[in-house]
Amino acid sequence: MKVCGFTIVRNAIKYGYPVVESINSVLPVCDHFIVAVGKSEDNTLELIKSIASPKIEILKTEWDESLQGGGRVLAVETNKAMDAIGEEFDWCFYIQADEVIHEKYYPEIQEQMNFWKDHPQVEGLLFKYLHFWGTYDYVGTNRMWYRHEIRIIRNDKSIRSYKDAQGFRKNNQKLNVKLVDAYVYHYGWVRSPETIREKMSSFHALYHSGEKLKEKQRQSEDFDYAQVGSVRKFEGSHPEVMKPMIEKLDWHVNIDVSRKNIGLKDYLLYLFEKAFGYRLFEYKNYKVVK
Numbered sequence: 001m002k003v004c005g006f007t008i009v010r011n012a013i014k015y016g017y018p019v020v021e022s023i024n025s026v027l028p029v030c031d032h033f034i035v036a037v038g039k040s041e042d043n044t045l046e047l048i049k050s051i052a053s054p055k056i057e058i059l060k061t062e063w064d065e066s067l068q069g070g071g072r073v074l075a076v077e078t079n080k081a082m083d084a085i086g087e088e089f090d091w092c093f094y095i096q097a098d099e100v101i102h103e104k105y106y107p108e109i110q111e112q113m114n115f116w117k118d119h120p121q122v123e124g125l126l127f128k129y130l131h132f133w134g135t136y137d138y139v140g141t142n143r144m145w146y147r148h149e150i151r152i153i154r155n156d157k158s159i160r161s162y163k164d165a166q167g168f169r170k171n172n173q174k175l176n177v178k179l180v181d182a183y184v185y186h187y188g189w190v191r192s193p194e195t196i197r198e199k200m201s202s203f204h205a206l207y208h209s210g211e212k213l214k215e216k217q218r219q220s221e222d223f224d225y226a227q228v229g230s231v232r233k234f235e236g237s238h239p240e241v242m243k244p245m246i247e248k249l250d251w252h253v254n255i256d257v258s259r260k261n262i263g264l265k266d267y268l269l270y271l272f273e274k275a276f277g278y279r280l281f282e283y284k285n286y287k288v289v290k
Contacts, residue, residue, distance in 0.1 A: 001117050004089040004155070005030040006081040008074070008165075009097040010038030010063060012047060015199040016191040019044075019097040020051060021241040026095050027053055029109055036081040038063045059084050071164025071206045078161035089155045090117050091125075096165075098188035099151075102239040105182035112180050113152065123159065123175040124168065125152035126286060128183045132190045134225040134253035136238060136246050140189075142230035142262050142270055147279065150177055150286055151184060164207070167285040176289045185239060192251045197223050225253045229262040230270065 005026045012019045027033060036059045037045050048058055061080055067073040078094070085092055091113050095101070101109070109125075116122040126148050131140040150167050153159050153175070162169045169175065191199065197220050204216040238246060260267055273279045 001091070001114055002032075002089045003030045003091045003093055003113065004085045005033040005093040005095060006036070006078075006085060007034075007095050007097055008036040008038065008061075008077040008081055009044060009048070011040045011042055011202075012044040012097060013042040014040070015202070016195045017097040018100065018187055018242065018245055020047060021239070021245060022095050022097055022100050023048075023051060023056070024053075024241045025101040025103070025239055026093055027055055028103070029101075029106055029113075030055060030093055032057065032086075032089070034059055034081050034084050036061050036077055036084075038077060057084070068205065068209045069207065073206055074165035075161035075163060078165040082159075082161065083157065085155060087155065092153050092155050094151050094153065094168075095184075096186075096188075098186060100185045100187060100239045100242055102183065102185060102237070103241075105180075108182050109152075109180060112178065116178055120154075121176055121289060122178050123154050123156070123170060124150040124177040124286070126177040126179045126288065127151045128179075128181075129186055130183050130234070131186045131188075132234070133228055133231050134190065134255065135249060135251070136187075136190060136242075137234055138228075138231040138253070138255055138257070139234045140228065140230070141232050142260075143266055143273075143279070144229060147282070148179070148284075148286075149184070150175060152180075162285060169285070174285060174287045177286045179288055185242075187242075193223070193225065197221060226255060227261065228255060229266070230260050231255055232257055 009019045033055045034057045035048050037048055039062045063073050112125055129147055131145040133140050153168055159168050159170045200220040201217045204213055208216055269280055
Protein backbone atom coordinates (compact mmCIF):
# COMPACT_ATOMS: atom_id res chain seq x y z
CA MET A 1 0.00 0.00 0.00
CA LYS A 2 1.26 3.47 -0.92
CA VAL A 3 -0.10 6.74 0.43
CA CYS A 4 0.41 10.29 -0.83
CA GLY A 5 -0.50 13.24 1.36
CA PHE A 6 -1.46 16.62 -0.06
CA THR A 7 -2.36 20.13 1.06
CA ILE A 8 -2.55 23.73 -0.13
CA VAL A 9 -1.19 26.82 1.59
CA ARG A 10 -0.66 30.52 1.07
CA ASN A 11 0.44 33.29 3.46
CA ALA A 12 0.99 30.77 6.24
CA ILE A 13 3.27 33.03 8.27
CA LYS A 14 1.17 36.16 7.87
CA TYR A 15 -1.99 34.44 9.07
CA GLY A 16 -0.47 32.07 11.62
CA TYR A 17 -1.18 28.69 10.02
CA PRO A 18 0.45 25.70 11.76
CA VAL A 19 1.20 24.24 8.33
CA VAL A 20 4.59 22.74 9.22
CA GLU A 21 3.03 20.97 12.19
CA SER A 22 0.12 19.91 10.01
CA ILE A 23 2.35 18.32 7.37
CA ASN A 24 4.67 16.73 9.92
CA SER A 25 1.68 15.16 11.67
CA VAL A 26 0.73 13.26 8.50
CA LEU A 27 4.16 12.38 7.09
CA PRO A 28 4.58 9.21 9.24
CA VAL A 29 1.66 7.54 7.44
CA CYS A 30 2.57 8.85 3.96
CA ASP A 31 5.15 7.71 1.42
CA HIS A 32 5.09 11.06 -0.38
CA PHE A 33 3.55 14.47 0.23
CA ILE A 34 2.59 17.23 -2.22
CA VAL A 35 2.30 20.82 -1.04
CA ALA A 36 0.68 23.29 -3.42
CA VAL A 37 2.21 26.59 -2.31
CA GLY A 38 0.37 29.62 -3.60
CA LYS A 39 2.22 32.84 -4.37
CA SER A 40 2.39 34.56 -0.98
CA GLU A 41 3.06 37.91 0.68
CA ASP A 42 5.46 36.29 3.15
CA ASN A 43 8.08 33.51 3.22
CA THR A 44 5.64 30.61 3.05
CA LEU A 45 7.62 28.91 0.26
CA GLU A 46 10.83 29.04 2.31
CA LEU A 47 8.93 27.75 5.34
CA ILE A 48 7.76 24.66 3.43
CA LYS A 49 11.26 24.14 2.02
CA SER A 50 12.56 24.05 5.59
CA ILE A 51 10.70 20.80 6.34
CA ALA A 52 13.45 18.22 6.57
CA SER A 53 11.85 15.32 4.72
CA PRO A 54 12.63 13.76 1.32
CA LYS A 55 8.92 12.95 1.01
CA ILE A 56 8.01 16.59 0.33
CA GLU A 57 7.26 17.75 -3.21
CA ILE A 58 6.45 21.42 -3.72
CA LEU A 59 4.04 22.56 -6.42
CA LYS A 60 4.18 26.33 -6.96
CA THR A 61 0.81 27.84 -7.89
CA GLU A 62 -0.92 31.19 -8.22
CA TRP A 63 -4.43 31.63 -6.89
CA ASP A 64 -7.03 32.99 -9.31
CA GLU A 65 -8.41 35.99 -7.44
CA SER A 66 -11.34 36.21 -9.86
CA LEU A 67 -12.85 33.01 -8.41
CA GLN A 68 -14.82 34.83 -5.74
CA GLY A 69 -17.93 33.34 -4.26
CA GLY A 70 -18.18 30.28 -2.05
CA GLY A 71 -14.43 29.85 -1.70
CA ARG A 72 -14.17 28.15 -5.12
CA VAL A 73 -10.49 28.98 -5.46
CA LEU A 74 -9.74 26.67 -2.51
CA ALA A 75 -11.20 23.71 -4.39
CA VAL A 76 -9.34 24.67 -7.57
CA GLU A 77 -6.03 24.76 -5.70
CA THR A 78 -6.79 21.49 -3.93
CA ASN A 79 -7.51 19.81 -7.27
CA LYS A 80 -4.14 21.03 -8.56
CA ALA A 81 -2.42 19.19 -5.71
CA MET A 82 -4.56 16.07 -6.24
CA ASP A 83 -3.78 16.00 -9.95
CA ALA A 84 -0.06 15.97 -9.20
CA ILE A 85 -0.36 12.67 -7.30
CA GLY A 86 1.14 9.75 -9.23
CA GLU A 87 -0.91 6.70 -10.20
CA GLU A 88 1.26 4.41 -8.05
CA PHE A 89 -0.47 5.58 -4.87
CA ASP A 90 -3.53 3.78 -3.47
CA TRP A 91 -4.75 6.44 -1.06
CA CYS A 92 -4.54 10.24 -0.94
CA PHE A 93 -4.42 11.83 2.53
CA TYR A 94 -5.72 15.39 2.52
CA ILE A 95 -4.90 17.72 5.40
CA GLN A 96 -5.69 21.42 5.60
CA ALA A 97 -3.02 23.86 6.77
CA ASP A 98 -4.70 24.34 10.16
CA GLU A 99 -5.45 20.66 10.83
CA VAL A 100 -3.23 18.24 12.75
CA ILE A 101 -3.37 14.49 13.39
CA HIS A 102 -2.47 13.14 16.84
CA GLU A 103 0.20 10.44 16.71
CA LYS A 104 -1.94 8.14 18.85
CA TYR A 105 -4.20 7.60 15.82
CA TYR A 106 -1.50 6.37 13.41
CA PRO A 107 -2.16 2.63 14.01
CA GLU A 108 -5.91 3.02 13.49
CA ILE A 109 -5.47 5.09 10.33
CA GLN A 110 -2.98 2.65 8.81
CA GLU A 111 -5.11 -0.34 9.76
CA GLN A 112 -8.20 1.14 8.10
CA MET A 113 -6.34 2.10 4.92
CA ASN A 114 -4.91 -1.42 4.68
CA PHE A 115 -8.24 -3.10 5.39
CA TRP A 116 -10.31 -1.12 2.86
CA LYS A 117 -7.66 -0.84 0.13
CA ASP A 118 -9.07 -3.78 -1.82
CA HIS A 119 -12.72 -2.87 -1.26
CA PRO A 120 -13.45 -0.47 -4.15
CA GLN A 121 -16.94 0.31 -2.85
CA VAL A 122 -15.24 2.35 -0.11
CA GLU A 123 -14.18 5.57 -1.81
CA GLY A 124 -12.92 7.43 1.24
CA LEU A 125 -12.34 7.43 4.97
CA LEU A 126 -14.22 9.76 7.31
CA PHE A 127 -12.64 11.43 10.35
CA LYS A 128 -14.08 12.89 13.53
CA TYR A 129 -13.28 16.49 14.47
CA LEU A 130 -12.21 18.61 17.41
CA HIS A 131 -12.50 22.34 16.70
CA PHE A 132 -10.37 24.43 19.07
CA TRP A 133 -11.44 27.96 19.90
CA GLY A 134 -9.38 30.93 21.06
CA THR A 135 -6.61 28.96 22.74
CA TYR A 136 -5.71 25.30 23.03
CA ASP A 137 -7.97 24.96 26.08
CA TYR A 138 -11.44 25.19 24.51
CA VAL A 139 -13.34 23.05 22.00
CA GLY A 140 -16.48 24.20 20.18
CA THR A 141 -19.61 22.16 20.91
CA ASN A 142 -22.52 23.87 19.15
CA ARG A 143 -23.95 23.06 15.73
CA MET A 144 -21.82 25.53 13.78
CA TRP A 145 -18.98 22.99 13.95
CA TYR A 146 -19.02 20.05 11.55
CA ARG A 147 -18.47 16.75 13.35
CA HIS A 148 -17.01 14.69 10.49
CA GLU A 149 -15.26 15.14 7.17
CA ILE A 150 -13.48 13.05 4.54
CA ARG A 151 -9.71 13.27 4.73
CA ILE A 152 -8.55 10.11 2.93
CA ILE A 153 -9.73 9.34 -0.60
CA ARG A 154 -8.90 6.79 -3.27
CA ASN A 155 -6.43 7.88 -5.91
CA ASP A 156 -9.20 8.36 -8.43
CA LYS A 157 -8.98 11.51 -10.52
CA SER A 158 -12.76 11.59 -10.98
CA ILE A 159 -12.93 12.50 -7.27
CA ARG A 160 -12.87 16.27 -7.00
CA SER A 161 -12.61 18.80 -4.20
CA TYR A 162 -16.11 20.10 -3.46
CA LYS A 163 -17.18 23.75 -3.14
CA ASP A 164 -14.69 25.41 -0.76
CA ALA A 165 -12.52 22.29 -0.35
CA GLN A 166 -14.05 21.10 2.91
CA GLY A 167 -14.94 17.74 1.35
CA PHE A 168 -14.98 15.72 -1.88
CA ARG A 169 -17.38 14.31 -4.45
CA LYS A 170 -17.19 11.96 -7.43
CA ASN A 171 -19.09 12.99 -10.55
CA ASN A 172 -20.88 15.41 -8.20
CA GLN A 173 -22.13 12.48 -6.11
CA LYS A 174 -21.40 11.95 -2.42
CA LEU A 175 -18.59 9.50 -1.70
CA ASN A 176 -19.19 6.16 0.00
CA VAL A 177 -17.04 6.23 3.11
CA LYS A 178 -16.11 4.36 6.28
CA LEU A 179 -15.71 6.13 9.61
CA VAL A 180 -12.23 5.98 11.15
CA ASP A 181 -11.93 6.06 14.93
CA ALA A 182 -9.58 9.04 14.80
CA TYR A 183 -9.88 12.79 15.23
CA VAL A 184 -8.62 15.73 13.23
CA TYR A 185 -7.50 18.53 15.56
CA HIS A 186 -8.64 21.74 13.88
CA TYR A 187 -6.69 24.81 15.08
CA GLY A 188 -8.06 27.33 12.59
CA TRP A 189 -9.50 29.50 15.36
CA VAL A 190 -6.42 29.44 17.59
CA ARG A 191 -4.58 32.61 16.64
CA SER A 192 -3.97 35.89 18.39
CA PRO A 193 -7.05 38.17 18.25
CA GLU A 194 -5.19 40.55 15.92
CA THR A 195 -4.15 37.77 13.53
CA ILE A 196 -7.59 36.17 13.45
CA ARG A 197 -9.23 39.50 12.58
CA GLU A 198 -6.79 40.04 9.72
CA LYS A 199 -7.17 36.47 8.51
CA MET A 200 -10.98 36.67 8.61
CA SER A 201 -10.98 39.90 6.62
CA SER A 202 -8.79 38.33 3.93
CA PHE A 203 -10.72 35.06 3.91
CA HIS A 204 -14.06 36.82 3.38
CA ALA A 205 -12.70 37.99 0.00
CA LEU A 206 -12.75 34.34 -1.14
CA TYR A 207 -16.48 34.12 -0.47
CA HIS A 208 -17.96 37.56 -1.00
CA SER A 209 -17.67 40.73 -3.08
CA GLY A 210 -19.10 44.24 -3.18
CA GLU A 211 -21.16 45.49 -0.23
CA LYS A 212 -21.42 42.02 1.29
CA LEU A 213 -17.65 41.81 1.47
CA LYS A 214 -17.41 45.25 3.08
CA GLU A 215 -20.02 44.24 5.66
CA LYS A 216 -18.19 41.02 6.50
CA GLN A 217 -14.87 42.82 6.81
CA ARG A 218 -16.42 45.38 9.17
CA GLN A 219 -17.68 42.48 11.29
CA SER A 220 -14.15 41.05 11.34
CA GLU A 221 -12.85 44.25 12.94
CA ASP A 222 -15.25 43.72 15.88
CA PHE A 223 -14.46 40.03 16.36
CA ASP A 224 -14.14 38.82 19.95
CA TYR A 225 -13.54 35.22 21.07
CA ALA A 226 -16.17 35.75 23.78
CA GLN A 227 -18.81 35.73 21.01
CA VAL A 228 -18.60 31.93 20.82
CA GLY A 229 -21.87 29.99 20.92
CA SER A 230 -20.83 27.08 23.11
CA VAL A 231 -17.52 25.53 24.21
CA ARG A 232 -16.14 23.02 26.68
CA LYS A 233 -12.76 22.73 28.31
CA PHE A 234 -10.39 20.37 26.52
CA GLU A 235 -9.07 17.72 28.89
CA GLY A 236 -7.01 15.58 26.52
CA SER A 237 -3.49 15.82 25.10
CA HIS A 238 -2.42 17.69 22.01
CA PRO A 239 -0.33 16.16 19.19
CA GLU A 240 3.39 16.10 19.95
CA VAL A 241 4.17 18.32 16.95
CA MET A 242 2.03 21.09 18.45
CA LYS A 243 3.86 21.37 21.77
CA PRO A 244 6.36 24.08 20.68
CA MET A 245 3.49 26.25 19.39
CA ILE A 246 1.48 25.71 22.55
CA GLU A 247 4.46 26.76 24.68
CA LYS A 248 4.79 30.00 22.68
CA LEU A 249 1.17 31.05 23.20
CA ASP A 250 1.27 34.72 24.20
CA TRP A 251 -2.41 35.65 24.52
CA HIS A 252 -5.18 34.53 26.85
CA VAL A 253 -8.88 33.91 26.41
CA ASN A 254 -11.20 33.36 29.34
CA ILE A 255 -14.60 31.95 28.41
CA ASP A 256 -17.48 30.93 30.66
CA VAL A 257 -18.15 27.37 29.44
CA SER A 258 -21.59 27.38 31.08
CA ARG A 259 -22.71 30.24 28.84
CA LYS A 260 -24.64 29.31 25.67
CA ASN A 261 -24.79 32.16 23.18
CA ILE A 262 -27.15 30.46 20.72
CA GLY A 263 -30.79 30.87 19.67
CA LEU A 264 -33.65 28.90 21.21
CA LYS A 265 -34.00 26.49 18.27
CA ASP A 266 -30.28 25.69 18.21
CA TYR A 267 -30.24 25.40 21.99
CA LEU A 268 -33.04 22.82 21.95
CA LEU A 269 -31.25 20.90 19.19
CA TYR A 270 -28.04 21.11 21.23
CA LEU A 271 -29.83 19.65 24.29
CA PHE A 272 -31.27 16.84 22.16
CA GLU A 273 -27.84 16.00 20.76
CA LYS A 274 -26.26 16.05 24.20
CA ALA A 275 -28.95 13.75 25.61
CA PHE A 276 -29.18 11.23 22.76
CA GLY A 277 -25.84 11.56 20.94
CA TYR A 278 -27.55 12.23 17.62
CA ARG A 279 -27.50 15.48 15.63
CA LEU A 280 -30.83 16.23 13.98
CA PHE A 281 -30.82 17.79 10.48
CA GLU A 282 -27.04 17.42 10.16
CA TYR A 283 -25.50 18.27 6.79
CA LYS A 284 -23.48 15.32 5.50
CA ASN A 285 -21.41 15.58 2.34
CA TYR A 286 -20.81 11.81 2.30
CA LYS A 287 -22.57 8.44 2.63
CA VAL A 288 -21.40 6.11 5.38
CA VAL A 289 -21.59 2.56 4.04
CA LYS A 290 -22.28 -0.50 6.18
